[in-house]
Amino acid sequence: MVNMTKYTVIGAGAMGLRYGVLMQERTDNEVDFVDTWEPNVEKIKEQGGVFVSRDHEDKHLVPINIDYPEDYQGDPDVWIIFVKQMQLADMLKRCAHLFKDHQVVFTAMNGMGHIEKISKYFSDERIIGGTAMVATVLNGPGDVDFMGKPRTGVTHMVNKTEKNDERTLAIVKDFEEAGTGPVVTEKFMGTLMSKVVFNAVVNTLCTMFEIQMGQFIEYPGAKEMTWQLMNESFDACERAGIQLVETRAEEVESVDYVSRVANPFHYPSMYQDFSNGRPTEVDYINGYIAKLGREHDYTCRTHEFVTHEVHLAEAMRKYKKT
Known part of the structure; x- marks a missing residue:
């Protein structure tokens, strides 16, 4: 008999759909989705699933189960959280009645600040943090595009205690089967910050100049x-x-490699938010690095400047001709 793990993804955006759909399609595990963005939830319910493409090709409908937090009745073993940093606190509050002591949470969100919020609901040994080095685009409600060849990309994973127990390693095996490229590390903050410092270059600069990663690196x-x-x-x-x-x-x-070779035609997630008129996560990326520096008597002048530049660009969108 196969031992199945029940996963529920909080946040059915680009990354949440990618990890959840791959887990559903490639493993024997049961997967549900919880989201609060009404156009997305209603569209998925209306069409009976989510349309999935890979590099703009082979668009097909994948049936998935999705609910609002208030309607969800499931009791997963593992939560997978992919939510925008500024929306996370409210999302966790709406899902709080679903959290139980036997559950574990994995998150590989962009930026920093999410671990502190999640820690209000889960003890350290039940938190697995990580980074997702992969590109995905949400074309619109109920329509996602996985960028890159199958089974490419890397997911760094580490328990918050920095002791990767049997439960953590079992989840890693599920991620291996799903093809998300898990790599187990031993340093929690060092792992999370490795993605933040990467995004602080590519996400921010590509957003300010509204360019693809390949255009930046040229x-x-x-x-x-x-x-x-x-x-x-x-x-x-x-x-x-x-x-x-x-x-x-x-x-x-x-x-250099990701921009030049792996994803030269990709617009980073911060740009996707910016171009659609949504707030960006710059305060949780460059702003977080600047804050970390000041807390330890070091001024990150460039990070502080580009944080202001992104906010200036956000503020100036109202003058942009349509």
Whole structure:
């Protein structure tokens, strides 16, 4: 008899749908979805599932179960959380009645600030944090596009206690079967910050100039800009006692490779929010790095400046001609 794990994804956006659909399609585990964005929930219910494409091709309907938090009756073993940072507190509050002591949560959200919010509902040994190095686009309600070839991308995973117990490793095996490329690490904050410092370059700069990652990296000064932001990030982390899982040079090369080779035609998630008139997560990425630096007597002047630049660009959208 196959031992099945029940997963419920909180946040049926681009990343939540990717991880949940792959888990549903490639494993024997049961998967549900919970979301609060009404157009998305109603569209999925209306069409009987979510339309899934890969690199804009092979669009097909995948049946999924989705509910609002107030209507959901499931009792999962594992929650997977992919929600925008500024929406998370309200989402967790609406889902609080569903949380139970036997449950574990995995999250690989962009930026920082989510772990503190999740920790109000789950003890440390029941929190698995991580990073998702993969590109996905939500074309609209009930319509998602997985970017990149199947079984590509990497998901770093580590228990908040930094002790990856049997339950954590069992979840890792499920992620392996689902093809999300799990890699187990041993440093919790170092793992999470490794994605933040990456996004602090690519997400932010591509958003400000409304360009694809490949267009950014073709600029002759892109690597110099990357080093400037990365050095500030690492300086702030080192002063805070956070050891990242990659070196400065490795992070810079990662930006180059992902932008030039892996996802040159991808618009980062921050741009997707910006271009659709939504608030960006810059305060939880560059703003978080700047805040971390100031808390440890170090000023990340470049990160502070680009945080203001993104907010300026947000404010100026009202003057943009349509």
